[in-house]
Structure formats: C-alpha cells, structure tokens
Amino acid sequence: xxxxxxxxxxxxxxxxxxxxxxxxxxxxxxxxxxxxxxxxxxxxxxxxxxxxxxxxxxxxxxxxxxxxxxxxxxxxxxxxxxxxxxxxxxxxxxxxxxxxxxxxxxxxxxxxxxxxxxxxxxxxxxxxxxxxxxxxxxxxxxxxxxxxxxxxxxxxxxxxxxxxxxxxxxxxxxxxxxxxxxxxxxxxxxxxxxxxxxxxxxxxxxxxxxxxxxxxxxxxxxxxxxxxxxxxxxxxxxxxxxxxxxxxxxxxxxxxxxxxxxxxxxxxxxxxxxxxxxxxxxxxxxxxxxxxxxxxxxxxxxxxxxxxxxxxxxxxxxxxxxxxxxxxxxxxxxxxxxxxxxxxxxxxxxxxxxxxxxxxxxxxxxxxxxxxxxxxxx
Ligand code: PLP
Numbered sequence: 422x423x424x425x426x427x428x429x430x431x432x433x434x435x436x437x438x439x440x441x442x443x444x445x446x447x448x449x450x451x452x453x454x455x456x457x458x459x460x461x462x463x464x465x466x467x468x469x470x471x472x473x474x475x476x477x478x479x480x481x482x483x484x485x486x487x488x489x490x491x492x493x494x495x496x497x498x499x500x501x502x503x504x505x506x507x508x509x510x511x512x513x514x515x516x517x518x519x520x521x522x523x524x525x526x527x528x529x530x531x532x533x534x535x536x537x538x539x540x541x542x543x544x545x546x547x548x549x550x551x552x553x554x555x556x557x558x559x560x561x562x563x564x565x566x567x568x569x570x571x572x573x574x575x576x577x578x579x580x581x582x583x584x585x586x587x588x589x590x591x592x593x594x595x596x597x598x599x600x601x602x603x604x605x606x607x608x609x610x611x612x613x614x615x616x617x618x619x620x621x622x623x624x625x626x627x628x629x630x631x632x633x634x635x636x637x638x639x640x641x642x643x644x645x646x647x648x649x650x651x652x653x654x655x656x657x658x659x660x661x662x663x664x665x666x667x668x669x670x671x672x673x674x675x676x677x678x679x680x681x682x683x684x685x686x687x688x689x690x691x692x693x694x695x696x697x698x699x700x701x702x703x704x705x706x707x708x709x710x711x712x713x714x715x716x717x718x719x720x721x722x723x724x725x726x727x728x729x730x731x732x733x734x735x736x737x738x739x740x741x742x743x744x745x746x747x748x749x750x751x752x753x754x755x756x757x758x759x760x761x762x763x764x765x766x767x768x769x770x771x772x773x774x775x776x777x778x779x780x781x782x783x784x785x786x787x788x789x790x791x792x793x794x795x796x797x798x799x
Contacts, residue, residue, distance in 0.1 A: 473665025572710025581610025600671030682708030
C-alpha cells in the first residue's frame with residue numbers, strides 16, 4: 422500500500438510550528454530561572470521574555486511596553502473586553518462575524534451588547550455603526566481585522582474614526598490577520614489588539630494583548646505582579662520565546678505571503694467551474710484563506726472526503742467539541758442556504774502550490790462522486 426503525503430491546509434485552525442519557533446522553545450527549556458528572580462538564571466529568563474516582547478511588538482508596529490503576554494487569543498480578547506467593562510464601558514458593539522472568544526465574553530460581560538451587521542461580502546456595515554453608538558454611554562466596539570472563516574478583511578481604520586468621534590474604544594481581534602498581512606497598530610486606530618502565537622507558527626497556549634494609550638488593563642487573575650501588574654502568574658517563558666521567534670519569521674516572510682493568493686484563486690476558479698460558490702470573494706481577503714460552498718455537499722462530508730484523500734481542511738470554524746455547526750459567519754452574510762455547506766481551506770508559511778492543486782483535485786473528485794450518487798437516487 423502506498424501512503425499519500427499529508428497535505429495540511431488548515432492554518433486558520435493552527436499553523437505548523439516554524440523551525441525558528443521550535444528552536445527558540447527548545448533553547449528556552451534549557452533555562453532554569455524564573456524571570457522574576459534577580460539572580461543570573463532569572464535574568465537570563467527575563468531576557469528571553471523581553472526579547473520576545475520586542476519581536477511581537479515589531480510584528481504590529483508597537484514598542485515592547487505595549488505588549489502583555491497571555492495564554493492565547495481567547496484570553497487576549499477576554500482581557501480587553503473585561504478591562505473595558507471594569508473601566509466603565511456601558512455597552513458593547515460586536516460585529517456579527519466575531520469569533521466565539523469575543524461573542525461569548527461579550528455575552529457574559531453584564532453590559533448590553535449590540536450586533537454590528539455585515540454585508541453580503543462579509544464586510545462590517547459601518548453605515549450602522551454611528552447609529553449603534555449614539556447616546557449609548559461609553560462603548561467598546563469589537564471588530565476583528567480578518568475573519569477566521571472567510572478571510573475577509575474588515576474596515577478597521579474607518580471604524581476607528583467613527584468610534585473615536587463618539588468617544589468610544591475599539592478592540593481589534595487580529596489573531597487571524599497577523600503574519601498574513603502587514604499590521605500597524607497606530608494606523609488601525611485600535612485601542613487594544615489580540616494576537617495568538619499558534620496562528621503564526623508559534624506554539625499553542627500563548628498570545629498577547631497590545632494596549633494603546635487610551636485603554637486601561639484591569640487584571641483578571643490575581644497574584645504576583647508579572648506583566649506589569651496586568652496578568653499575574655509566572656510567564657510561559659518557552660512559549661513566549663517561540664512566539665517571539667515566530668513573530669520575527671512571520672514579519673520577514675510577509676512579502677511571500679501574497680503568493681498563496683494566486684494558488685488560492687486557481688483553486689477557487691476550479692470550484693466555481695464545477696458549480697461551487699466562493700464566499701466573500703467580492704471583498705478584500707487574506708491571501709491564504711478560501712471559504713467555499715457547494716449546495717448539497719455537507720461541510721462534514723467534504724472534510725471527511727478530503728481527509729480520506731490525505732488533505733486536512735476545516736468546516737467553517739474549528740469547533741473544540743469536534744462537532745460541526747452551520748457557519749454563523751455565512752449566515753450573517755445572508756447565505757443561510759449555504760451555511761451547512763461551507764468549507765474553509767487555509768494555507769500558510771509552509772504551503773506550496775502543489776498543496777492547493779492536490780486539494781482541488783481531491784475536492785473535485787469527491788464533488789463528482791456526490792453528484793453521480795445524487796443522479797442515481799433521482
Ligand atoms: N480569534 C480568532 C479570530 C480566532 O480565529 C481564534 C482561534 O481560532 C481565536 C481568537 C482564539 O485564539 P486561541 O486559540 O489562541 O485562544
């Protein structure tokens with residue numbers, strides 16, 4: 422039996438670890454010190470953390486002091502939202518396509534939550550934003566930079582102008598955009614910004630919240646004074662070190678990230694010729710994300726067929742329970758009819774043109790089989 426090489430096109434769920442990040446993690450494991458200790462071993466661990474802070478800051482154009490390390494994108498979003506509420510924000514406006522980490526934290530925050538709709542392309546409808554901000558008391562708006570399912574890039578800088586005119590705050594979940602497109606925190610006009618290491622080729626379980634001068638961080642867990650009092654607990658030195666190395670490598674590789682867009686669009690063309698639909702195609706998107714749908718070809722069936730062909734992709738967003746729900750993002754775009762059929766293909770730093778071609782071959786072969794079966798039944 423010949424075994425087919427595995428093709429991984431599920432980077433938006435998690436990216437394979439970059440060699441630079443793996444090396445940094447292993448090197449940090451050799452250190453014995455606690456970064457809070459004043460002795461030589463402690464100082465060496467502190468150096469590792471501070472080097473990584475600088476590297477992560479560089480990825481989004483901020484100085485190291487603006488970066489607070491946390492356990493991942495979920496905690497970064499929660500720290501931003503809960504800090505804003507603890508600092509007196511009376512209301513949240515959350516876009517209809519935010520990740521569950523934002524949606525669920527907002528729902529549990531105890532303040533009222535309004536939803537900012539998106540248009541048919543999956544872009545936030547900013548014509549509704551001023552209305553939602555009017556007379557509501559100080560508001561935090563949560564608008565992600567790029568969507569995890571469609572890759573659609575959101576008009577964050579334009580939203581920021583509206584939010585600032587209303588004296589509100591803007592939180593940006595940049596977990597999926599980081600390392601895939603250039604990000605400048607000041608140009609975005611964000612007050613807080615969430616990052617996650619494992620989406621850029623770093624280790625899982627580490628992330629960062631970038632905090633601007635207008636925002637306040639109120640600690641959620643109490644204990645030591647780590648992270649300048651913003652997050653108690655001994656730092657994940659190895660994870661943070663890997664995050665820093667991944668951030669530097671991602672920044673270096675940004676010019677090549679656009680190549681994925683050419684390969685992605687060739688696959689999209691084949692899907693469309695076979696009768697499929699590409700979601701968010703009319704909007705600016707991350708170059709390496711493709712969200713497709715073909716009526717009658719259930720998301721889970723697509724994932725299983727591709728898996729059998731050695732190609733790993735996701736149905737909509739990756740669910741921690743392993744269950745696949747109809748895509749909430751696709752529904753928000755007004756395509757409830759296609760929500761059960763959405764598939765996400767996402768490449769990244771190690772993906773090749775051949776990966777995208779083989780994925781297309783496998784998808785088309787499966788779609789043909791499904792079509793033949795449907796014709797037999799009819
Ligand atoms: N935000 C977005 C847009 C995501 O796609 C994810 C992960 O899928 C998260 C937040 C959560 O990040 P983490 O897995 O690091 O907690």
